Amino acid sequence: MIVLEGRNLTLSYTTRPVIERASLAVRQGEILSLIGPNGSGKSTLLKALCRLMKPESGEVRLFGEDIWKIPTKEVAGKVAIVPQVKHVPAEVTVRDLVGFGRFPHMKFAHSMSREDEMRVEEAIATTKLEKQADRLVATLSGGERQRAWIAMALAQTPQILILDEPTTFLDISHQLEIMETICKLNRESHMTIIMVLHDINQAVRFSDTICAIKSGEIVAVEKAKELMTKERIQALFGVEGAVFEDPEHACPFFIPHRSIDKISKMTNRRQL
Amino acid sequence: MKHHKNNLWILLSLFILCIVFFMLSIMMGAVDITFTEALEAFLKGENTPHLRILLHIRLPRTLVAMLVGSALALAGAILQGVMRNPLATPNIIGVSSGAGLSALTIMILFPSFFYLVPIGAFVGALLTTAMIYTLAWKRGIVPTRLILAGVAVNTVLGAGNNILLSTYPQRVGGVIHFLVGGLSGVGWKDVRMITPYILVSLFITLFFSQKMNILMLGDELATGLGLQVERVRRTLIVLSSLLAGSAVSAVGLLGFVGLIVPHMARLFVGNDHRWLFPTSIFLGSLTLMACDLIARMIFAPVEVPVGVIMSILGGPFFLFILRRQYRGHGHDRS
Numbered sequence: 385m386i387v388l389e390g391r392n393l394t395l396s397y398t399t400r401p402v403i404e405r406a407s408l409a410v411r412q413g414e415i416l417s418l419i420g421p422n423g424s425g426k427s428t429l430l431k432a433l434c435r436l437m438k439p440e441s442g443e444v445r446l447f448g449e450d451i452w453k454i455p456t457k458e459v460a461g462k463v464a465i466v467p468q469v470k471h472v473p474a475e476v477t478v479r480d481l482v483g484f485g486r487f488p489h490m491k492f493a494h495s496m497s498r499e500d501e502m503r504v505e506e507a508i509a510t511t512k513l514e515k516q517a518d519r520l521v522a523t524l525s526g527g528e529r530q531r532a533w534i535a536m537a538l539a540q541t542p543q544i545l546i547l548d549e550p551t552t553f554l555d556i557s558h559q560l561e562i563m564e565t566i567c568k569l570n571r572e573s574h575m576t577i578i579m580v581l582h583d584i585n586q587a588v589r590f591s592d593t594i595c596a597i598k599s600g601e602i603v604a605v606e607k608a609k610e611l612m613t614k615e616r617i618q619a620l621f622g623v624e625g626a627v628f629e630d631p632e633h634a635c636p637f638f639i640p641h642r643s644i645d646k647i648s649k650m651t652n653r654r655q656l
Numbered sequence: 657m658k659h660h661k662n663n664l665w666i667l668l669s670l671f672i673l674c675i676v677f678f679m680l681s682i683m684m685g686a687v688d689i690t691f692t693e694a695l696e697a698f699l700k701g702e703n704t705p706h707l708r709i710l711l712h713i714r715l716p717r718t719l720v721a722m723l724v725g726s727a728l729a730l731a732g733a734i735l736q737g738v739m740r741n742p743l744a745t746p747n748i749i750g751v752s753s754g755a756g757l758s759a760l761t762i763m764i765l766f767p768s769f770f771y772l773v774p775i776g777a778f779v780g781a782l783l784t785t786a787m788i789y790t791l792a793w794k795r796g797i798v799p800t801r802l803i804l805a806g807v808a809v810n811t812v813l814g815a816g817n818n819i820l821l822s823t824y825p826q827r828v829g830g831v832i833h834f835l836v837g838g839l840s841g842v843g844w845k846d847v848r849m850i851t852p853y854i855l856v857s858l859f860i861t862l863f864f865s866q867k868m869n870i871l872m873l874g875d876e877l878a879t880g881l882g883l884q885v886e887r888v889r890r891t892l893i894v895l896s897s898l899l900a901g902s903a904v905s906a907v908g909l910l911g912f913v914g915l916i917v918p919h920m921a922r923l924f925v926g927n928d929h930r931w932l933f934p935t936s937i938f939l940g941s942l943t944l945m946a947c948d949l950i951a952r953m954i955f956a957p958v959e960v961p962v963g964v965i966m967s968i969l970g971g972p973f974f975l976f977i978l979r980r981q982y983r984g985h986g987h988d989r990s
Contacts, residue, residue, distance in 0.1 A: 436876050438795075460882025467876035471740070473869070475926045487870055488882035540881070 385412045387576050388433060388463075388544055392442035395428050401440065402428045403600045410544075415570050415577040417587040417608075420597035421621055426580050427468065427548055429597065433578065434465050434546045446544075460488035464537035466530075468548040472522050478532050479517045482507050485539025507538035511565060527558030534565065545569065547579040551586065559583075563590050584621075585637045588612050589630075596620050612636040618644065663931045666924050670938035674722070677945040681721065682714040685952050712843065720842045720850070721948045721962075722941040724903040725913055727854045729940025730861060731896035731903075732914030733921065733932055737868050738892050739799045745914040746900030748806040749893060752911055753813035754784025755904040759834055760820045764827050773834070774849055774905040781901030784809060789893060796875075796886055837910030837963035839948050850902040857898045861933060864892060868929040910963050916970045917943055919977050 388410040395403040402425040410416050410433075418426040431437040433444055435451045444451040451459060464485070485507065486500040496504075508517050511531040516524060521532055530550060537545055550566070551559040567590055569575045581587040587594055588608045596604040596611065598620055604611060614627050617638055625640040683689050689697075689706050697707035728746065735744040746752065758780030759773050766772075789797070792805035821828055833840075870883045878885050900914060917940045918932070924939075925931040944962070947969065951962040 431876075434880065436879055455882075456879065456884055457882035460880060463880075465876065465880030467874070467880065469874060470877055471872060471874040473872045473927060475928070484870060484873065484881060487866075537880075 386410065387412045387447060388578070389445045390429070390433055390439075390442065391445065393429070393432055393444070394440045394442055395425070395432050395437060396440050397428075401600065403432070403597075405442070406597075406600075406602045407442075408433075408595055408602060408605065410576060410578055411593075412543075412576055413570070413574045414592040415567070415590060416579075416593045416595060417591040418578070418580045418595050418597060419582075419584055419587050419620075424597045425600045426597045429602075430546060430548055430578065430580050434463055435459060436465070436467070457488045460540060462542055463544045463546060464540040464542035466533045466537050466545075466547045466550060468552070470533060472529070474522060476521050477518050478513055478521055478524070478535070479504065479508065481521050481532055482513075482535045482539050485536040488540055503539050503541060507535040510538055510569070511535040525558075527554050527561060530554065530558070530562055531565070534562070538569070542575065544576045544578065547577070549580050549582060552582060559586070566590070584612075584617065588637070589633060589635045609636060612638065614638070663925045663935075667931070667934055667938065670935065670942060674938055674942050674945070677942055677949070678718055678722070681718040681945050681949055682710060684949060685709075685714060685956070716844045716847045717839055717842050717948070718945065719847050720906055721839055721944045723847070723850055723854045724839075724907050724910065725917075725940035725942070725944025726858065726937040727850075727899040727903040727940070728910065728913040729917035729921070729936040729943070730858060730933060731900040732916075733918035733929075733936040734861060734868070734892050734896040734899075735914075736918055737872060737929060738889055738896075739803060740872070741799065741803065742919070743915070744803070745911060746896060746904075747810065747911055747914075748803055749897055749900075750784030750788050750806055750809050750813070751781040751897060751900040751904060752909050753810045753817070755781040755901060756835070756909055757784075757813045757816050757820075759908075760817055760831060763831050763834065764820050764824045767827070767830075774846065776905075777834075778853075778901045778905040781904055782897055784813065785893065785897035785901075789890070797889060833961070834908040836961045837908040837966075838959075838961035839907055839951075840959055840961075842906060846906040850906050853898050853902040857895045857902075858937060861892070861895050861899075864888065864895075865929040865933045868892070868933075872927075872929075908963070910966065912963070912966045912970045913940055913944060916974050916977075919974070923977065 386409045390406060390408045393403055393406045394401050406429060408429070418430060420426045428437065432439050435444065435456070438452070446454060446459060446462065482504045483496065486496065486503060489500065508514055511534055513528065513531055513535055516528055521529060524532060534550070547566070550562050554562065563586060566577055570577050588611070591608045594606060594608045594611050595602060603620065604616070612627055614625055618624055622644055623640045624642050624644050625638055627636050627638050629636050679691070683691060683694060687706070687709060689710065693706055694710060697704055697710060731746045732744070735746060735748060736742055739748065755777035759777040762769055762773050762776045788802065788805045788809050791809065792802040794801070821831070867883060867888050870878050870881055871885065871888060875885050903910065918936050921932055921935040921939050925935045947965045948962045951960045951965045954960060
């Protein structure tokens, strides 16, 4: 079943479109990662899919309905977002922050019911933040903070979780921790996950489907492991390298050797 | 946000202090009226001079001080949040320059319509806010763009004010009172004019306090949580313009309350708007009543404009707050 779908999306910030006539369908229960070089438009596409950005043309359908015609609070009950840029409010504890995740489910008075409090504790437990629950978000480390944002999204009890570069700026163990948490949510709660990732090895290992984007166009939507050949990585990122297989997870991984785009450009310039 | 019980005590103490200063404000002044005298005058209903002073001068004046103080403070608290900028005041959305230009135009060019000054100032404030908002609109409102549009519009309107003031220097004398901001001469007509706008806006704003907290997380997260970001922001800006516009129409350009009181309130109750909004309301009332009392008493029987007292006391206090390592809103890209 298709839960979220973009049809013929053209997206732009100014007059020049960043994404042109792109279509993408996300199936229930899958982990789909968007990859591509900087400036390819993957974050923009992600924003359009969760109504953070209104498309110039085309439409986004959430469970078959036009996402822009569903009340935003209703969307928030089904889709949770962890964006790239977040403001950390002063003097907010982790528990308060996760509590904000209940906002879409609250009535007029905005007071927490017992169910709300239960969901908050659940989300804190899932992200293993019990010890930090009463600390100020501003005092947490990068990894803990990212987990707090994910906990807030989980308190929304969404069916679809959308993350924009959830592992960027984290060290390798915290990156892994975040990815494992996300994977667990997908396996145990059958949550559909859509995210932008920069690390192709991470994307291939943890996703079911990969959507590769280059200069505003979707160039491939495929099973993660099939996409991983050195020719295709080279075409997508302009990086020469080799693909090996990690026997532990039976998963291909890519080792970069050199970036060819820039080198050829430099030699071109010298010739000119 | 965990000190709910503490905050409740702070709010209660502020409320009691408001009552105390309300009593002081109607009893003290050029003529001191003791509590028993006041009570007697009220109960007997005799037309004594004291009762006349109480009813026609001190009571409306104190009520205006309360209303204006709370309105300006709340308007400041709203805008500091909406703009995510600790320096935001109602001036940013053009309230002062708009109210100033229309009031000066009436006072200098059409002095026979002097009675229209309050309503003119009010309309001028709201129109200027609308203009700044429209100019800043481009697929939605970004706080920075709103601030910049505000600076631009304020500059142009300020030039208009200066043209008026320099073209008619002989009429400036009558205008000073409005420019400095003061409570002398306010009466029941002012109370009647501003009460409905201020009370309704205060009440509606309190319902937006949790939405304000969500808005502080940034536009994308707030949208993700199901907040209609653009609509909430517009409503809050209109509310603050109504609040500050009403205040300015009654007392002139009394800007500083809107900047400093929300910061005092933050020191007491922190940044949770469910506490910050009500605290700003009480603290604003209290501050303006206290400053007005000082303004009346310090060189009695001569009165100092309350705006002057606010600035002299407020400036150093603001520095004190800054020194206390004021923690603003962080930014996260992790």
